[in-house]
Amino acid sequence: MPRLSLDELLLELTAEEDLLFVQDLDGVCMPLVRDPLTRRLQPQTIRAAARLGDCFRVLTNGEHGGRRGVNRLVEQALQPEVDPAQAGLYLPGLAAGGVQLQTRHGVLSHPGVSEAELEFLQSVPLRMRDRLAPLLEQTLPHSTRAEREQLLDRIVLDNAVSPTTNINLVVKQLQGDLPRIQQLQEQCLELLLELLHQAERAGLSNSFFLHLAPNLGLEGNRERLRPACADRSGTTDFQFMLQGAVKEAGLLVLINEHVRRRTGSAPLGDEFNVRSAPRDLDALTALCVERIPAELMPTLTGVGDTITSEPTPDGRGWQRGGSDRGFLTLVQQLGNAYGRPNRVMLVDSSGGELERPSHRDPHLRGLTDPEDPLQLNVLVPGGPAAYCDWFEQLSRQRNV
Template sequence: MADYLTGYSLDSTDLLDSLVATERLLIIQDLDGVCMGLVRDPLTRVIERRYIAAAARLAGRFYVLTNGEHIGRRGVNSLIENALVDPSHAREQGLYLPGLAAGGVQLQDRYAEVSHPGVSDAELQFLLEVPAQAETFLRRRLAAAPYEIDEPLLSTLVSSAVLDNRVSPTLNLNVFYQQFKASPSIYCRLQQDVAEFMAALHLQAADRALDASFFTHLAPNSGRDEHGHERLKLADENNAGTTDFQFMLSGAIKEVGLLVLLNHYYFGQTGAYPLGADFNPRQAPHTQAELLKLASDKFDPQFMPRIVGVGDTLSSHVQQGSGEVLRGGSDRGFLQLIQALGELFEQDNKLIYIDSSAGEVRRPGVDATFLQRRKAEPALEPWAALTGITDAADPLRLDLIFSGGHQQYVEFFCALAERIGNPR
C-alpha cells in the first residue's frame, strides 16, 4: 500500500492511544513553531506553563532538538522562568527543557546544567564577536540605497534582527520582511546582502585558522548544493523565504544531534553510553548512511525506543527553469533519520508535522479541508494540500499533521503526559 494512503492524518486519537501503550518511547521535538508560536522577535515568545509541566512528567522520554539556544537573553530558559509563578522553581523542580540547542552543540539537562562539548575557546571567542559585526554591517548597509532607513527606526529594526546567541549568533530578517513587504525585490536584495556578509565571516575565521569551525545555517532553505552548502530560499509572493541566517559551529546539525540524544537515552536505560560519554556532534559523521551505520554498530536493538519526531520546518518547491525539486527545511534531516532508524531497527517511529503558518512568519500552510476529504476518499493523494512543504517524490513521509498549529500540539502533548503519568 502506498505510504500516502495511511499517512498525512489529521486525527491524533489513534496515535495518542498507541504512544500511551508504548513501553520504550522517546519524543524528540523542535521548539519554535511547535510548542510556541512563530514570532518576528524572539523576545516576545511565550511558552505555556502546562506544557512545561507536561515535559517534566515525560522526563526520560522527551528531548528538545533546536537551532535556537537554551541560554542568554533570547534563550528558551528565560521563557520557562517567565512562565512560572516563582522562577526559582525551574531549577529546584527540574522544569527546564532537556536536550540539544544550537543545532546540537549546546547540551542541557532538566536543571539547566549547560555544556558545549567539543567547542574550543578560540571558537567561542570568535562567536562572541559576531553580533557586534552584524550590527555594524546592518547599520551601514540599511542606511544606504536602496534601503535608506532613517533613525530611530533603523536602531529598532537592527536591535530586533541581531540575535546575540552564545554559540549560534543569528540575523533574523523577519522585521525587514514586514518593513519591505510592499517592495519584495528590495527584501530579496537584503537576503543576498546578508548571505554575502556571512561569507565574509567565514573568510575572517579562515584568517584565524578556524576555516573548518563554522557553517551558515539558513532557515528555511532549499536543501543543499553540490558542495553541501545550504541554498538560500528567496522570498516570493507567498512566503518570506530564508529569514534566519545562523553562524553555527561545524557539526551542529540536527540529524547528528539525534544520535547524541540517543546516546544519552541509552545511558538512562542501561547506565552506559554506547557511543562514549564524550561523544558530540563535532566528532560524528554527517551523512545519513554513515549515521545509520554508526547506530547499527553501537545501539543495542533491545533498548532502541520508538521515536516520535516533531517539527514544523520543511520545504519543497520546483526550481524555475530546470524543474528540479529542491527540498529543505531545518527539521528535514533529523525527521528523515528518525524515519530511517525506524526501518533499520523495526520500530514504528512516527513523524509529526506542525503547521506553523498562522504565526507572524509567513510560511506555506496545510490545506486541512482537502486532507479532511481523505477520510471519505482514502485514495486521494495529499500533495495538493501540502504545496511548498512536501511532494509526491519526497522520501520523507509525514504520519500526523497538526493543522491547528502549536496550540493543537500542546493539547496533544499535555494529554499524552497526563495519561502516561509520573516520570520513571
C-alpha cells in the same frame, strides 16, 4: 502508509515502553513570531514536558541560555512562584543545532566546542551589527539613525553559540517589495560568508557553517537560499553555527544519552557529540546499526514544523530543505533499519506572524512533494495550540 490521527498516535505512544520523543520548539509548541523577544511558552506545556521525564528531549536551532533563549521563556512562565532550576522544569535536550546540551535543572555544556571557537562566536554579533548598519541605511533610506539602531537591537540575535541575523522585522517594513527583499537576502548571505572568511583568517577554517532558515536544501556543502516570492518571505534567519551542529547529528547524541540513562553505558561512547558524528544520514544510520543493539534502540517520535520542497527551475526535480527535514528523515530511516514504528509529526506553523506554507493545502505544496522520501505520519493542522493540547494529553496518559 496512511496517516495517523492524533488520537491514534496518542494510543500508540501511551503504550510504548521505551520511547524517545524529540521535539523542535519554535512553530511547534509556540507560534512563530517576527521578534524572538516576544515569544511565550505556556506553563502547562512546560509542566507536561516535565511529566514525560526521560522520554522527552528538545532539539532546536535556537538556544537554551541568554536573553533570547528558551530558558528565559520558562522563567517568565513560572516565576516568581517557581524556581525552574530547583524544580527541574527547564526543557532538557539540545539547542544550537546540537552543541548546547542542557539538563532539566538548567546545567549547560557545549560538548566538542573549543575555547577559541567560543571566543570567536562572542565577537560575531558586533561584527554583524557593523556590517548591517550601512545595509539598513540603504534598505530603509527614510528611517532615522535612532530607528535603525533600535532595529539592529532586534534583528541581531546575540546567541552564545549560534549568533543570528533575523530580518523578519525589516521584511515587514518593506511591505512586499520583492526586489528589495531579495536584495537584502543576498546581502545578508554575503555578510555571513565574509564572517566565514574572517574565521578562516583567525585559524578556524573548519569550525563554522551558515544555516539558512528556511532553505531549499544543499548546493554542494552549502545550504541554498530560499528567495522571497509573492506568498512567502523565503529565508529570514541567517545563522552562524558551529560545524557539525545539525539536528540529525544531535538526534544520535540524544539516543546515546537515552541508552546511557537506561543501561548505565553509552553505546556510541561517553564523549560522543555532534562535532565527532558522521555528516550524512546514511552514515549516521549505519553507525547506530553497528553500535546500538536492537533491544536497546528506543522507539522514536520526531516533531517539527520546518520542511520545504520546491520544484527545480527546470521542473525535472525538487529542491528539498528545511531545518527539521534532516532529523525527521533520520527518525524515519532508523525506524526502517530497526523495524520500529517510529513516527514523524509535522505541525502547521503558518498561523504565526511569518508566512509559511499551510496544511490547509491538501497537497502540502511548499512543504513536501509526491516523490518526497520523507513520509509524514501525523499532521497537526491546528498549529502550536492544538499540538500543545495533545502534548498535555500525552503527558498525562503516560503517567496514569
